Amino acid sequence: xxxxxxxxxxxxxxxxxxxxxxxxxxxxxxxxxxxxxxxxxxxxxxxxxxxxxxxxxxxxxxxxxxxxxxxxxxxxxxxxxxxxxxxxxxxxxxxxxxxxxxxxxxxxxxxxxxxxxxxxxxxxxxxxxxxxxxxxxxxxxxxxxxxxxxxxxxxxxxxxxxxxxxxxxxxxxxxxxxxxxxxxxxxxxxxxxxxxxxxxxxxxxxxxxxxxxxxxxxxxxxxxxxxxxxxxxxxxxxxxxxxxxxxxxxxxxxxxxxxxxxxxxxxxxxxxxxxxxxxxxxxxxxxxxxxxxxxxxxxxxxxxxxxxxxxxxxxxxxxxxxxxxxxxxxxxxxxxxxxxxxxxxxxxxxxxxxxxxxxxxxxxxxxxxxxxxxxxxxxxxxxxxxxxxxxxxxxxxxxxxxxxxxxxxxxxxxxxxxxxxxxxxxxxxxxxxx
Numbered sequence: 001x002x003x004x005x006x007x008x009x010x011x012x013x014x015x016x017x018x019x020x021x022x023x024x025x026x027x028x029x030x031x032x033x034x035x036x037x038x039x040x041x042x043x044x045x046x047x048x049x050x051x052x053x054x055x056x057x058x059x060x061x062x063x064x065x066x067x068x069x070x071x072x073x074x075x076x077x078x079x080x081x082x083x084x085x086x087x088x089x090x091x092x093x094x095x096x097x098x099x100x101x102x103x104x105x106x107x108x109x110x111x112x113x114x115x116x117x118x119x120x121x122x123x124x125x126x127x128x129x130x131x132x133x134x135x136x137x138x139x140x141x142x143x144x145x146x147x148x149x150x151x152x153x154x155x156x157x158x159x160x161x162x163x164x165x166x167x168x169x170x171x172x173x174x175x176x177x178x179x180x181x182x183x184x185x186x187x188x189x190x191x192x193x194x195x196x197x198x199x200x201x202x203x204x205x206x207x208x209x210x211x212x213x214x215x216x217x218x219x220x221x222x223x224x225x226x227x228x229x230x231x232x233x234x235x236x237x238x239x240x241x242x243x244x245x246x247x248x249x250x251x252x253x254x255x256x257x258x259x260x261x262x263x264x265x266x267x268x269x270x271x272x273x274x275x276x277x278x279x280x281x282x283x284x285x286x287x288x289x290x291x292x293x294x295x296x297x298x299x300x301x302x303x304x305x306x307x308x309x310x311x312x313x314x315x316x317x318x319x320x321x322x323x324x325x326x327x328x329x330x331x332x333x334x335x336x337x338x339x340x341x342x343x344x345x346x347x348x349x350x351x352x353x354x355x356x357x358x359x360x361x362x363x364x365x366x367x368x369x370x371x372x373x374x375x376x377x378x379x380x381x382x383x384x385x386x387x388x389x390x391x392x393x394x395x396x397x398x399x400x401x402x403x404x405x406x407x408x409x410x411x412x413x414x415x416x417x418x419x420x421x422x423x424x425x426x427x428x429x430x431x432x433x434x
Contacts, residue, residue, distance in 0.1 A: 018232070027201070031259070032261050042254075050194040061206060073215070075209075080357055085363055088307075108131070112131045118130060128335060139327040147198070173190035210295070247267050292326070
C-alpha cells in the first residue's frame with residue numbers, strides 16, 4: 001500500500017479511538033448490576049471494591065493490548081493478534097466468536113433493550129421495531145462515511161460522559177445520612193461471582209484495536225486510547241456506583257434490576273428516575289453505534305487474509321459489505337429471540353479469547369525479547385491472565401452448560417477453519433511480521 005493510500009485510510013485520531021472504548025464499555029450493566037451485588041455482598045463498601053478490582057483488571061488488559069497494538073497496528077482485534085502470534089486457527093476462531101458472540105449478539109441485545117427502555121416514549125411501537133430502526137440507522141451512517149460516522153459516535157460519547165458526570169455531581173450532595181449497619185460477611189465465592197458480573201460491564205476496554213488500520217499513528221495512538229478510555233470509564237463507574245449504593249438503605253436496593261432508577265427516585269423523585277431512563281437510552285444508542293463501527297473491521301480483515309469471501313473486505317471507505325453482514329446477523333438474532341441464549345455465555349467465550357490473546361503476547365515477547373516493549377513485564381500480562389483464567393474456571397464450575405456451549409461454538413469455528421484449509425483457502429501459518 002502506498003504512503004498516500006495509507007494516509008487516506010487512516011482518518012481517525014486519539015479522540016475517536018478513546019471514544020469508541022468508552023462507548024463500547026458503558027451500556028446497561030453499570031445501571032443494573034449493583035443491586036444484585038448488594039444482595040450477595042451485603043456491603044456498599046465491598047460493592048465498590050469489586051468495581052475497583054474490575055477496573056484494575058480491565059486496565060491490565062488495556063496495557064497488554066496496547067503492547068500488541070504497537071507491534072501490529074492494524075484492524076482486526078483478537079483475530080489479527082491471535083493469527084499473528086499463535087496460529088491462524090486461533091485467529092479464525094476468535095473472528096468466528098466476534099461475529100456471533102462479540103458483536104452481533106450484544107448489538108441485538110442493546111437494540112432490544114433500547115426498545116424496552118423507550119417504549120413509554122413510543123406508544124404502539126414494539127421494542128423490536130425500535131431496535132431494528134436503531135440497527136439499520138447506525139449501519140447506514142457508518143457505511144456512508146468513516147469520519148462522519150466517527151463524528152456522530154464522538155458526539156454521543158461526549159453526551160453520555162456529560163450526563164453521567166452531571167448526574168453524579170448533582171446526586172452526591174443529596175446522599176442521605178444512612179444509619180450504620182452490621183452487614184453479614186460475604187463469602188469469597190460471592191465476591192468471585194461479583195467479579196464475573198462486573199466483567200460484563202467492563203467489556204469493551206479493547207474496542208480501539210478493532211479499528212487500528214484506520215487510526216493515525218496507530219503505534220502511539222492505540223495504546224493511549226485503550227488506557228485513556230478504560231481509565232475514564234473506571235472513574236465514572238466508581239462515581240456512579242457510589243451514588244447508587246449510598247442513595248438508600250441496602251434492603252431497598254438489594255436484588256433490584258433497576259437499581260439506578262430506584263436510587264435516582266430515592267434522591268429526586270419521579271423526575272430523577274425519568275432522567276436515569278434518558279441516560280440509559282443514550283448509553284444504549286452509543287453502544288449500538290460502537291458495535292456497528294468496530295465489528296465489521298474484524299470481518300474485513302478476515303476477508304483480506306482470505307479466511308472469508310473477499311467481498312467482505314474493505315476497499316475504499318468503510319467495509320460496507322461487512323457492516324451489512326453484521327446488521328443482518330444482529331437483526332436475525334433480535335427477531336428470533338435466540339440472542340438471550342447467546343448472551344449467557346458471552347463472558348465465558350470472550351474471556352477465553354482475551355486470555356489467548358495475552359498468551360500470544362507473552363509468546364511473542366519471549367521470542368522477540370526486550371525489543372517488544374510490554375509495560376510491567378512480566379507482572380502485568382501474568383496478573384491479567386491469572387485473573388481471567390480464575391474467573392473462567394469459576395464460570396465452568398457454576399455454569400457448566402453455558403461453558404460447554406461456548407466450547408462447542410469454538411469447536412465449530414475450528415472445524416470450519418479446518419475445512420477451509422483442506423480446500424486450500426486462507427492463511428495456514430502464523431506470521432507475526434505482517
